[in-house]
Amino acid sequence: xxxxxxxxxxxxxxxxxxxxxxxxxxxxxxxxxxxxxxxxxxxxxxxxxxxxxxxxxxxxxxxxxxxxxxxxxxxxxxxxxxxxxxxxxxxxxxxxxxxxxxxxxxxxxxxxxxx
Amino acid sequence: xxxxxxxxxxxxxxxxxxxxxxxxxxxxxxxxxxxxxxxxxxxxxxxxxxxxxxxxxxxxxxxxxxxxxxxxxxxxxxxxxxxxxxxxxxxxxxxxxxxxxxxxxxxxxx
Numbered sequence: 001x002x003x004x005x006x007x008x009x010x011x012x013x014x015x016x017x018x019x020x021x022x023x024x025x026x027x028x029x030x031x032x033x034x035x036x037x038x039x040x041x042x043x044x045x046x047x048x049x050x051x052x053x054x055x056x057x058x059x060x061x062x063x064x065x066x067x068x069x070x071x072x073x074x075x076x077x078x079x080x081x082x083x084x085x086x087x088x089x090x091x092x093x094x095x096x097x098x099x100x101x102x103x104x105x106x107x108x109x110x111x112x113x114x115x
Numbered sequence: 116x117x118x119x120x121x122x123x124x125x126x127x128x129x130x131x132x133x134x135x136x137x138x139x140x141x142x143x144x145x146x147x148x149x150x151x152x153x154x155x156x157x158x159x160x161x162x163x164x165x166x167x168x169x170x171x172x173x174x175x176x177x178x179x180x181x182x183x184x185x186x187x188x189x190x191x192x193x194x195x196x197x198x199x200x201x202x203x204x205x206x207x208x209x210x211x212x213x214x215x216x217x218x219x220x221x222x223x224x225x
Contacts, residue, residue, distance in 0.1 A: 006158075032211050034211075034212070034213075042217075043203065043215050043216065043217045043218050044159070044203070044215050046212060046213070049211065049212060091158075093158045093159070097211060100211060101146075101147060101166075103147075103149055103161050103164045104149075104161075104213055105161065106151075106158040106159050106160070106161075107158060108157070108158050109157070109158040111156075
């Protein structure tokens with residue numbers, strides 16, 4: 001149980017393109033999902049917390065107009081990297097929880113490369 | 116001071132040995148503690164979670180929590196080459212968010 005699916009797993013695109021990443025909870029309803037970014041040899045950095053039906057809460061230093069998050073249903077959250085540039089190239093990972101005191105379960109991640 | 120500190124590693128152990136990973140944290144209000152395993156190029160995978168003081172065992176893995184001393188550890192018994200990965204300690208100080216340690220890279224030598 002607690003399977004989180006993330007799509008696509010790998011994206012290469014030109015600078016200036018907007019990229020949408022989907023995160024789905026397959027066998028449970030996730031009221032809260034999280035978006036992380038991880039650069040090589042570094043730990044996970046939380047970007048934002050996404051709650052169903054409300055605006056995402058962004059961590060300090062994360063541009064909300066750059067990284068658009070939508071959590072339209074209890075099983076789907078999307079992250080859109082707008083006008084992506086090479087410095088946005090990273091490994092983006094989503095996670096979801098089944099309840100407040102439950103562990104976070106991670107998707108497989110999306111490797112984004114901006115040329 | 117970082118919220119979560121892990122022994123930096125890397126840690127190299129021979130196959131069949133015990134790998135011991137340690138993590139300390141600063142927020143005494145933390146109630147939930149997690150160990151994740153992350154293979155190179157992959158996303159984290161939950162191994163163990165522990166909420167109460169003491170030991171919790173699951174197969175070859177044992178998590179130990181000592182809230183008074185503010186540390187949590189992970190023991191991997193009978194280490195296998197497939198255990199070679201980076202292990203992330205995480206805790207939940209408040210609300211839903213996790214604070215992660217920097218990770219300890221473990222290499223199991225065949």
